[in-house]
Amino acid sequence: MEVRHLLLLREIAGRRTLAAVAAATHRTPSAVSQQLRTAERELGVKLVEPVSRGLRLTAEGQLLADSADKVARVLAEVEARLEARLGQPGGTVSIGTLPSAGEALLPRLVERLRGSAITIDVQDFDLAEEGFATRTLDHDLVIAHSTSGDVPSGAQGLVSRVLAYEPLDVALPSGHPLAGRAELRPDDLVGTSWIAVPSGFPFDSVLLAVEAVTGRPLHRRLRLIDNRLVESFVAAGEGLALLPRFTTRPHPGTVLRPLRGVNAHRALVALARPDHFARRAVRAVVEELEQIGRDLR
Numbered sequence: 001m002e003v004r005h006l007l008l009l010r011e012i013a014g015r016r017t018l019a020a021v022a023a024a025t026h027r028t029p030s031a032v033s034q035q036l037r038t039a040e041r042e043l044g045v046k047l048v049e050p051v052s053r054g055l056r057l058t059a060e061g062q063l064l065a066d067s068a069d070k071v072a073r074v075l076a077e078v079e080a081r082l083e084a085r086l087g088q089p090g091g092t093v094s095i096g097t098l099p100s101a102g103e104a105l106l107p108r109l110v111e112r113l114r115g116s117a118i119t120i121d122v123q124d125f126d127l128a129e130e131g132f133a134t135r136t137l138d139h140d141l142v143i144a145h146s147t148s149g150d151v152p153s154g155a156q157g158l159v160s161r162v163l164a165y166e167p168l169d170v171a172l173p174s175g176h177p178l179a180g181r182a183e184l185r186p187d188d189l190v191g192t193s194w195i196a197v198p199s200g201f202p203f204d205s206v207l208l209a210v211e212a213v214t215g216r217p218l219h220r221r222l223r224l225i226d227n228r229l230v231e232s233f234v235a236a237g238e239g240l241a242l243l244p245r246f247t248t249r250p251h252p253g254t255v256l257r258p259l260r261g262v263n264a265h266r267a268l269v270a271l272a273r274p275d276h277f278a279r280r281a282v283r284a285v286v287e288e289l290e291q292i293g294r295d296l297r
Contacts, residue, residue: 001042001043002039002042003071003072003075004035005035005038005039005042005043005064006064006065006067006068006071006072007068007072008021008032008035008036008039009039009047009057009061009064009065009068010065010068010069010072011024011025011137012036012048012055012057012061012065013057013061013062013065014134014137015137016054016055016056017053017054017055018032018033018036018055024137024138036048043060043064045058045060045061046058046060046061047060047061047064048061069273069274069275070274072273072274072275073274073275073278075275076275076276076278076279077278079278079279080278080279080280083280084280087117088116088117089116089117089118089279089280089281089283089284090116090117090118090281091117091118091119091279091281092118092119092120092121092281093118093119093120093121093140093141093279093281093282093285094120094121094122094123094138094139094140094141095120095121095122095123095139095140095141095142095143095285096122096123096124096125096132096135096138096139096141096142096143097122097123097124097125097142097143098124098125098126098127098132098143098144098145098268099124099125099126099226099227100227100244100246100247101143101144101145101163101268102122102124102143103247104164104166104244104246104247104268104296105143105163105268105289105292105293105296106120106122108292108295109285109288109289109292112288112291112292113285113288116284117281118281118284118285120285123138123139126201126225126226127201128198128200128201129144129145129146129148129152129153129154129200129201129202130152130153130154130200131154132144132152132154132155132271133152133153133154133155133158133271134154136158136271136272136273136276137273140272140276140279140282140285141270141271141272141276141282141285141286142270142271142272143163143268143269143270143271143289144268144269144270144271145166145202145266145267145268145269146202146266146267146269147168147202147203147205147206147263147265147266147267148202148205149267150162150267150269151269152269152271155269155271158271158272158273158274159271159272159273159274159277160269160270160271161269161270161286161289161290162267162268162269162293163268163269163270163289163290163292163293164246164267164268164293164294164296164297165265165266165267165268165297166244166245166246166265166266166267166268166296167244167245167258167264167265168203168206168242168243168244168245168259168264168265168266169242169243169244169245169248169256169257169258169259169264170184170189170240170241170242170256170257170258170259171230171231171234171240171241171242171243171248171250171254171255171256172234172240172254172255172256172257173234173235173236173237173253173254173255174253174254174255175237175253176240178192178257179255179257181257182257183257183258183259183260184257184258184259184260185259185260185261186209186210186213186214186261186262187213187214189210189214189218189240190214190216191216192218192219192239192240193218193219193220193221193238193239193240194207194218194219194220194221194239194240194241195221195222195224195230195233195234195238195239195240195241196220196221196222196223196224196241197223197224197225197242198223198225199223201225202266203242203266206242206259206262206263206264207220207242209262209263210262213261213262219239221233221238221239222238222239227243227244227247227248230243231243231248231250231251231254232251234251234254235251235252235253235254242259242264243256244266246296268293270286270289272286
């Protein structure tokens, strides 16, 4: 039984198509297909079956894929013990991050790692909450967020570390009738219009909570992802918005007010697959991020 076959099945379980596995592992689909056929021949069982537009694992394939994390973690732990005898942790740690969380955390991380043997490679993306877990297939660490708990939806089974809790403030045009209040409550927001995020993104759960408390719908004027663009529309008087406190520098013509009476904060969370987290360099980066998070608070 070859480890590479187990890892292939883990990739198929997460990505669903050979084309997606090939793109992620920088191979051709035919090469991936050939490896899969080799695995089936050597193991003596059928490992996948077609479904809809992709593949799914058979019961035997799923059993082996479920074991891949354990095997890979043991190998990574052995490698980490060997590395510990050779000196300080080192190597490249790939990080996928939510842009606003990356802005708050990663420049400080670069400063703290300067002079060490660890380098970081960064990719940013903004996703619905359940989408962050799948990106751990591509990165050693994923910095995600959640307004529903300390573990983002879909991330059960991954290593999860809360880095910080960040308040989400209401951004208003400075001339808005509510701008003169020191803080806002759900009843204050009845009848307001919003520059919101797409459905399924964490910030939208705060607006849903406001609607649940008041029993009245909020008007979502636009649904946008980029916080800077959102703030520019607030400044133009197009609506209110929720913005993260750590990285929002109020646009001229806007003010920020805390929201009380509903859960209006998000957890910034580092996610990793267990075998990636077993690397000393990855654990060292997480420890640095945890300290940075404490400093932000």
